[in-house]
Amino acid sequence: MAIDPIKQFEIKEILSLGEIGGADIALTNSGLFMILTTAAVTAFLMLATSGRTLVPSRWQSIAELCYEFVAKMLRDAAGTEGMRFFPFVFSLFMFVLFANLFGMFPYFFTVTSHIVVTFALAMLVISTVIIYGCMKHGFGFLKLFAPEGVPAPILPMVVVIEVISFLSRPVSLSVRLFANMLAGHITLKVFASFVVSMSALGFAGWLGAILPLTMTVAMTALEFLVSFLQAYVFAVLTCMYLNDALHPSH
Amino acid sequence: MAQDQETGPRTEAEGALEPVAAGQGAETLHTETGAAYKAEDGGGTFPPFDPSTYPSQLLWLAITFGLLYYLMSKVALPRISDILEVRRDRIADDIAEAERLKRETDDAIAAYEQALAEAKSKAHAIAQDTRKSIGTEIEEKRKAIDAENAEKMAEAEKRIDATRETALENVSEIAVDATQAIVKQLIGGRTAKKDIEAAVSSALRG
Structure with a gap:
């Protein structure tokens, strides 16, 4: 088959920047799209709010909507104290959202379809939780693993479960985003390639191609939803984990 | 203030995660799935599990996300929160102003009604007075006329008698x-x- 659904995830070198500690460092398509994502988020927010109007324009309302959406999410999950992490959560949400949406353009590279990127972001979140939690509460942070009101006999078991669930957080956080984006794009590509290969078979193929074509269109809509939803889920979970750092004794 | 405190742990975190991500975690994943894909297709590993691309990706992620965080926390978010603050203040001011105006209107209405009531009672009193004074005047005139008439009548009677x-x-x-x-x-x-x-x-x- 001519169309390889995996090919879209290939990292291509654009500009080699040499070697650091035995590792090749280069500007790749992934790096390029990270730059584009950052540039797009920044440009969008700056241009949208350049008017600074009292009665917002359409673009400004969207920017304000993003702001208030994330702010409410964080305040609901982690309280007013959590607002110190607002720039962090907002950056994460916008970065993941824009990276996901960029992936929806044909021929564009999806930054979040690489486990290393999502895992790095997840580790960033968890490290922030651990470092901030330890800084603020010291050993009190360990209360996170021993919920109050648990009878002493089963406490060791609960602690083990809590530790495992804490350790699995970065994995679940990163794999959820990565797998969703990867699977969505592969599915789209497979259905779209059916359309191409079937329509090459003549009239009967054309008729037969209607079904995968419909599927592709429907999947595209679904993928837009997934793009937003995964960014939202990522941000919401970040908020909840940050809440643990702020209030370990839940 | 809050942002400055945040920057500390974040940068540390970023530094800490790179070896972890590039090292063990993802590499073990690669050996399984990557190998399977290679066997099937014959060319290259499954791209997301190719560790040779990790350093570049992580470098660019650190640069871009760090930059994004900086831009968001220093420029974009203060700007939006400024806009929202100004609007909230403006709305609060406008509501206060509207309330003040409403109070003034209420006062004016109360004053008007009081004046109206006063005027009404004054008018009533004036009417009463006028009515009374007119009544006495009429009475006086009537009496005078009566007396005159009686006089005239007596005179006439005298004349008739004569x-x-x-x-x-x-x-x-x-x-x-x-x-x-x-x-x-x-x-x-x-x-x-x-x-x-x-x-x-x-x-x-x-």
């Missing part, structure tokens, strides 16, 4: 004359005028 008196006098005179003439015709001769007069007056009285 006239009647004169008339009666004339009547007795005429009666005397007539009696004298009648007596003359009937008995002839002359009758004493004194007797006739006496007779007539007794007849008139009787």
Whole structure:
């Protein structure tokens, strides 16, 4: 088959920047799209709010909507104290959202379809939780693993479960985003390639191609939803984990 | 203030995660799935599990996400929160102003109603006074006219009495004359005028 659904995830070198500690460092398509994502988020927010109007324009309302959406999410999950992490959560949400949406353009590279990127972001979140939690509460942070009101006999078991669930957080956080984006794009590509290969078979193929074509269109809509939803889920979970750092004794 | 505190742990975190991500975690994943894909297709590993691309990706992620965080926390978010703050203040101000104006209106309405009530009671009093003064005036005039009328009536009565008196006098005179003439015709001769007069007056009285 001519169309390889995996090919879209290939990292291509654009500009080699040499070697650091035995590792090749280069500007790749992934790096390029990270730059584009950052540039797009920044440009969008700056241009949208350049008017600074009292009665917002359409673009400004969207920017304000993003702001208030994330702010409410964080305040609901982690309280007013959590607002110190607002720039962090907002950056994460916008970065993941824009990276996901960029992936929806044909021929564009999806930054979040690489486990290393999502895992790095997840580790960033968890490290922030651990470092901030330890800084603020010291050993009190360990209360996170021993919920109050648990009878002493089963406490060791609960602690083990809590530790495992804490350790699995970065994995679940990163794999959820990565797998969703990867699977969505592969599915789209497979259905779209059916359309191409079937329509090459003549009239009967054309008729037969209607079904995968419909599927592709429907999947595209679904993928837009997934793009937003995964960014939202990522941000919401970040908020909840940050809440643990702020209030370990839940 | 909050942002400055945040920057510390974040940068540390970023530094800490790179070896972890690039090292063990993802590499073990690669050996399984990557190998399977290679066997199937014959060319290259499954791209997301190719560790040779990790350093570049992580470097660019650190640069871009760090930059994004910086731009968001220093420029974009303060700007939006500024806009929202200004709007919130403006709305609060406008509501306060509206409330003040409403209070003023209420005061004005109350003052108006009070003035209206005062004016009404004043008008009522004035009407009452006028009515009273007009009433007494009318009464006085009526009394004066009554007195005048009574005077005139008395005068007229006096005059009527006088006239009647004169008339009666004339009547007795005429009666005397007539009696004298009648007596003359009937008995002839002359009758004493004194007797006739006496007779007539007794007849008139009787």
